[in-house]
Amino acid sequence: MTTPVQYLKNVGPQRALLLQKMGLKNVGELLEYFPKRYEDRRSVKCISSLEPNQTETIRGFIGALKEFKPRRNLSITKAWIADGTGSIPAVWFNQPFVKKQLEQGREIMVHGKVDGKYQALELTVQDYEIIGKEDAATGPRILPVYGTTETLPQKIFRKIMSGCVQQYAPRVSENLPGDLLVRHQLMRKAAALQAIHLPESWEEMKAARHRLAFEELLLLQLAILASRHREEKGISHDKDKEIFTSFQKAVPFPFTEAQKRVIGEVFRDMERNKPMARLIQGDVGSGKTVVAAAALYKAVRSGFQGAMMVPTEILARQHGQSLSALFGKLGVEVACLTGSTPGKEREALCEGARTGQIQILVGTHALIQENVRFKNLSLAITDEQHRFGVMQRGKLQKKGVQPDILVMTATPIPRSLALTLYGDLALSVIDTLPPGRKEIKTYAVKYDLEQRIFSFIRKELDQGRQAYMVCPLVEESEQVDLQAAGELFERLARGEFKNYALALLHGKMKSREKDQVMEGFRQGRIQLLISTTVIEVGIHVPNATVMVIRDAERFGLAQLHQLRGRVGRGEHQSYCILMHHGKTVESRKRMEIMESTNDGFAIAEADLKLRGPGDFFGTRQHGLPELKIANIFEDLSLLETVREEAHGLLARDPGLATSPHSLLGSMVQEKFKIFT
């Protein structure tokens, strides 16, 4: 399977290079490059029954041949095909080389679109095959269609692939244990590869797809489960009821029913001597932080330490501040560590964590650096974990000995996706918002109404409220976007908002500057904050009531919902204004979804359907594994079956090291590098 593609039939050095550019270096990779769709060429039409504007396949004998060159850069090749019921000219545009292959009297199969020109029919050829030629397939069949490049046409790619499949697919070893194949009635791998590329029937293709999706999801689930495979015995935290009551006293508001329920679920897990693995899912603003804080308090009161990792520096600082304020009252030592914590302070923090003097450490991924060690970490919390990438996930956990794990996500993740991302976590849902929150009013508007939006913002600012204006920032054109945000700031500061306090915030600023701006906004000194998406997650300023998102069509729905969640966090009516160009049907549809619902769940589902899992969290840092054949959304029930099997396999053979699991084990290792 490691044979380089250039040794395949029909591949020379030049084509090998083209294949390599597509990421296909060897036979193994080529075999796993699956068709994007299929064309059914089994139903061959009689020429006499052809009708205009249909795409059809015919089979007949080549009669007269003609070539024209009506213009300098247009060449037309025509071949009359007859099948006993009639005859029709088949037409090739700008492919003068086909003439060499068309021999009068030869049998040919042609697939293409029937055009009615001057009352006569013509077939514009999309694909053809000379019957009886050495490399032609036998007779009509279901043809695979691959994603190819212009320089490597479909026909050639298909020929290369078909040669490769016929020669190598039968030699592919079976990697799934026999009992599994029998239990789930799965095709063998070699047969599945053959059938996915060269199916005899739709049924066969579907069975092959099912088998390959099963394997793909199994490898992924094994990686997820094995990377956190844990000993049975963990830490049992103190059961004392007084922990909850004294924590509740320190919090300035009563918990919602949902918060109480989830704290109960978390506490019960923490008290058991089995390590906790729980995902807390709650819509934006539902009050997850205080639930995390309750868990941290329980860890500390039981004599241990807790850590909480968040995705951005701004958020780390915000949590650091609010947790310090809360835990100050309870006599608990909290510290915050980020990438920009200066050397001396960092050393002191590390020392404090090592000796146990610091009881709760909040921070960015700086927390998982090697020099950070804990005396006795018993609880590792990650917020917005999907931003940390699949492999980074276990590192915080490894800072303790079998600590409890809590994952918090503000983006409501459909169950299918949660399973894929987090594997084996128990789920707690905070499904109500704190009392007194008003529904955010959302309006999608085009740019010609910009002045009206500005005057609306001014009105809110005049009433003492604050506003955000977010500009998109995408990696590929970061420089251009940053410049655009800067220019907008200049324009507004000099023009429409010259009498107001404005500030600009973006990720490229020094952390000190970022802090100053955020602090100014928090305290109300800054009225309008123009920013890139650095404010996307977690920022909490209850007095802000307007969120304007520019070029809203460039964001994913889940991301728009996150941004919108920055307002509506206090008692005042809040607004979200989505500025867009409204050019495509899809973007208009997405704006409509945002206008019609505030329900994060509905939005997440819609987003997943519209954009596919890869783009779900925006293009940056989504941490989602790429799937070649399975579809998380459509293969939900398969995913659940596979998860159970993965559990069973790991229970029997945790390192997947013995026969018949070893091949599976080495594939997981090669792909995900999780066994150490």
Ligand SMILES: Nc1ncnc2c1ncn2[C@@H]1O[C@H](COP(=O)(O)OP(=O)(O)OP(=O)(O)O)[C@@H](O)[C@H]1O
């Ligand atoms: N039960 C409650 N009653 C009143 N206010 C609450 C309650 N729970 C939380 N809050 C407040 O609601 C605000 C939002 O809470 P928090 O920041 O924890 O939300 P979140 O779920 O983390 O949201 P996001 O995902 O948007 O960051 C905070 O100011 C918090 O103090």
